[in-house]
Amino acid sequence: MKYDFETSRPRFGMEAMKWDEMGNQPEDVVPLSVADMELLSPPEIIEELKKTAEFGMWGYTWWGKRYGEAMRHWMSTRHNWEIDPSWIVQLNGVVQGLYAAVRAFSNPGDGVLIVTPVYYPFYRAIRLNGREVIESPLRLVDGRYEVDFEDFEEKVKKAKIFLLCNPHNPVGRVWTEEELRRMGDICLKNNVLVVSDEIHFDLIMPGHKHTVYATLGKEYADHCIVCSAASKTFSLAALCVGNALIPNEELRKAFDAEVNVSGCYTYSIFGIRALETGYTKCAEWVDQLVEHVWGNYCYFKEFMAKNFPKVWIADMEGTYLAWFDCSCFGLPGEELAKYLREEAHLFFDDGYIFGEAGDGFERINLACTRATLEKALDRFKSAMEKL
Ligand SMILES: Cc1ncc(COP(=O)(O)O)c(C=O)c1O
Known part of the structure; x- marks a missing residue:
């Protein structure tokens, strides 16, 4: 790929809502909740914003x-x-x-x-x-x-x-x-x-x-x-x-x-x-972003199919947010969320916040590097196997 979708930075200290909501976490814990990306914006935009900043007025x-x-x-x-x-x-x-x-x-x-x-x-x-x-x-x-x-x-x-x-x-x-x-x-x-x-x-x-x-x-x-x-x-x-x-x-x-x-x-x-x-200037970047997110989704699906075949995952036709049913783990929504946070340092968006019909589901944000996703899923596996 021409563009970089493997660089990410911890956003502690950047007043980033979803990072602050996690409280104190080790540096390698990345929240996969709120829908913003744990990826760099296109270099063309970064350059333009530098110019705008340097203008000084x-x-x-x-x-x-x-x-x-x-x-x-x-x-x-x-x-x-x-x-x-x-x-x-x-x-x-x-x-x-x-x-x-x-x-x-x-x-x-x-x-x-x-x-x-x-x-x-x-x-x-x-x-x-x-x-x-x-x-x-x-x-x-x-x-x-x-x-x-x-x-x-x-x-x-x-x-x-x-x-x-x-x-x-x-x-x-x-x-x-x-x-x-x-x-x-x-x-x-x-x-x-x-x-x-x-x-x-x-x-x-x-x-x-x-x-x-x-x-x-x-x-x-x-x-x-x-x-x-x-x-x-x-x-x-x-x-x-x-x-x-x-x-x-x-x-x-x-x-x-x-x-x-x-x-x-x-x-x-x-x-x-x-x-x-x-x-x-960034149409090609978007095409590659979609390819990257789709790759993450396929990785996520394969991981779940291999390790937790009872977890149903909705087809992600659009967005970078995958929706999956965790009711097979037998914990009510709020308890599941608490367990994922405390036991696995996992910060997803809990299904019940999207309405009653979402109870028991989780939403994972896949706009992250593959390395981040792999680490998060490994923690998911260890925590869920303990249940
Ligand atoms: C469907 C939808 N609408 C709106 C927003 C947020 O929009 P904005 O930040 O432009 O207010 C989000 C963010 O997750 C979203 O998913």
Whole structure:
């Protein structure tokens, strides 16, 4: 490989959330929880950020022509989506966009639909804004998570908004065009706005194809908000840059007004420059990253099949997060998590935080070096064999 996916650094002392959450751990313990990467960002981005730092003056900033062009280029070349940069509403991150959309397009007490288990801030965006969570649990059909369309159609009637996770964190589904269209048609029929969180859209594993919700057709594009970011793709979460892309002008104005109400009006030049560089110079790096993550997933699957054949692992069609069922070990979710931490120094994300349907599962972050993964799995083996 041309790029380096075997160098990593302990992030103690870098105010890194997931590292600090571990407390004091030996240097070789790497958390495989929160979805950021234990890998270096592309060298092109590191160079650009050095230049930006050396400039030495960083006043109030917003995105400009260069940014709009980079967004246009990436969406067109990677996602077959022809955007007009005027559709962009800049955000500090996608989660901010979810919160703003919930406030802009529903009233307190209204229902907001999610399919679960799902990335836990989806619950918070709804609950903390005083709206009601309406859950439609995913079904496991022949070892694959699917939307329960009958249930979805029933539940959507009580909702104003559907928060779609596309691809889906934590179960790793890359929704097919057909599935998206079916969800979209139900939402259109019931006048429910689709807010599509596509933050993982560049992390698509071999044999799968991502469909941006808005590319389904004009009618779908006109009734949706697509949230995207470069942060998962290039490991830029600390640079706080995200986007909402809203083709419909009326929706865009309402959303923009809500973002303004929260007092956000300036953005990080570091985030802006990093996105521009990633989207114009780092396509090959992303291809290789996906290859590396896929290699880690295959290693993980083989390891489990050999040592713990009763552990079921969901097919990781997208994201760099593998979802696996640990219920065969016979420990309730919280106890299992405690055991993994205390006995094995393993920090995954515990399934129950993604909703009731996730209890007994764990989510492992595979955006790490192979050496890190090997060490973590060896510790997993030793701990689980003691049970
Ligand atoms: C589905 C999903 N949406 C949003 C985020 C976070 O977005 P941001 O950091 O841009 O707020 C994550 C991070 O894990 C995620 O998995």
